[in-house]
Amino acid sequence: MTARLIDGRARAARLLSEVAEATARLRAERDIQPGLAVVLVGQDPASEIYVNSKIRRTEEAGMRSIAHRLPAEVAEAELLALITRLNRDPQIHGILVQLPLPAPLDRARVIDAIAPEKDVDGFTAVNVGRLANGEPALVPCTPLGCLMLLEETLGDLRGQVATIIGCSNVVGRPLIQLLLQRDCSVMVAHRHTRNIAAMVRAADIVVVAAGVPNLVRGSWLKPGVVVLDVGINRLEGARGERRIVGDVAFEEALAVASAITPVPGGVGPMTIACLLANTLDACRRQIESAERSPVPA
Numbered sequence: 001m002t003a004r005l006i007d008g009r010a011r012a013a014r015l016l017s018e019v020a021e022a023t024a025r026l027r028a029e030r031d032i033q034p035g036l037a038v039v040l041v042g043q044d045p046a047s048e049i050y051v052n053s054k055i056r057r058t059e060e061a062g063m064r065s066i067a068h069r070l071p072a073e074v075a076e077a078e079l080l081a082l083i084t085r086l087n088r089d090p091q092i093h094g095i096l097v098q099l100p101l102p103a104p105l106d107r108a109r110v111i112d113a114i115a116p117e118k119d120v121d122g123f124t125a126v127n128v129g130r131l132a133n134g135e136p137a138l139v140p141c142t143p144l145g146c147l148m149l150l151e152e153t154l155g156d157l158r159g160q161v162a163t164i165i166g167c168s169n170v171v172g173r174p175l176i177q178l179l180l181q182r183d184c185s186v187m188v189a190h191r192h193t194r195n196i197a198a199m200v201r202a203a204d205i206v207v208v209a210a211g212v213p214n215l216v217r218g219s220w221l222k223p224g225v226v227v228l229d230v231g232i233n234r235l236e237g238a239r240g241e242r243r244i245v246g247d248v249a250f251e252e253a254l255a256v257a258s259a260i261t262p263v264p265g266g267v268g269p270m271t272i273a274c275l276l277a278n279t280l281d282a283c284r285r286q287i288e289s290a291e292r293s294p295v296p297a
């Protein structure tokens with residue numbers, strides 16, 4: 001068997017063009033332009049790259065993009081005051097605080113200052129709780145992208161057995177909830193799990209988000225399994241050449257799986273596309289809620 005490659009770039013491009021079309025309609029019919037504010041604290045080079053590409057994609061989708069760059073030594077009160085202003089700004093529908101935050105800023109306090117209806121990363125305690133309760137929520141972008149790729153590959157996910165490796169708040173934990181909501185049976189492995197190979201072998205779907213190159217071997221996989229490799233690991237070869245690999249021994253897995261995401265070009269492109277889909281979704285919900293309870297003149 002040679003696995004089919006799950007083309008995340010193509011899926012993300014489709015989603016982005018749907019978002020751009022819907023944005024153009026909102027602007028033409030309602031004169032409303034979805035707005036995304038990105039807050040970057042400090043000068044982490046990787047965060048700079050992520051933020052710049054988010055800004056570029058937001059503008060390409062026809063949305064308003066506002067960036068706030070604050071020095072690493074900013075007082076927490078000042079950062080919280082900025083978030084409060086953005087929460088109240090009717091032209092801003094989504095707010096994203098780029099993580100990680102430099103010490104001593106308190107991640108939970110800062111993230112939970114974002115109004116839940118503008119929390120397009122889905123990281124506030126309110127949205128995490130809503131997702132866990134099966135209520136409508138803004139859902140973290142990478143697991144949302146994973147769900148879309150799985151549904152495109154397998155259709156209805158009911159009854160599938162899924163093993164997720166890695167249970168961070170950003171990827172694994174929200175994906176547990178999303179797959180449970182689709183009536184999958186979900187197993188979760190992490191760095192203290194003793195026999196990951198057995199959990200992987202029992203699964204119809206394997207999602208790996210650990211940040212460990214070659215963690216999952218081809219010999220662990222059940223024939224025909226669908227594999228999503230979320231890991232992004234930057235390696236340097238003997239001659240200094242750089243390359244990016246995932247967490248799965250890709251060539252080995254190709255021979256066993258029915259479908260697999262490549263790295264790069266698999267899950268990665270879905271993340272920004274889902275961020276813009278969340279921003280559009282947040283904007284629509286804010287319009288609906290304003291129409292339900294208009295502010296008296």
Ligand code: NAD
Nearest residue numbers: 142166167168171190191209210211230231232267268271
């Ligand atoms: P994290 O460090 O917050 O969490 C890693 C998780 O993997 C933890 O639950 C840990 O217990 C588990 N883990 C670590 N080593 C393990 C091992 N040897 N065996 C089993 N489990 C192990 O990381 P994260 O932020 O969730 O990111 C995970 C990976 O996904 C990273 O490579 C990251 O770059 C990548 N990532 C990609 C995207 C994307 O857009 N494609 C988005 C987020 C993260």
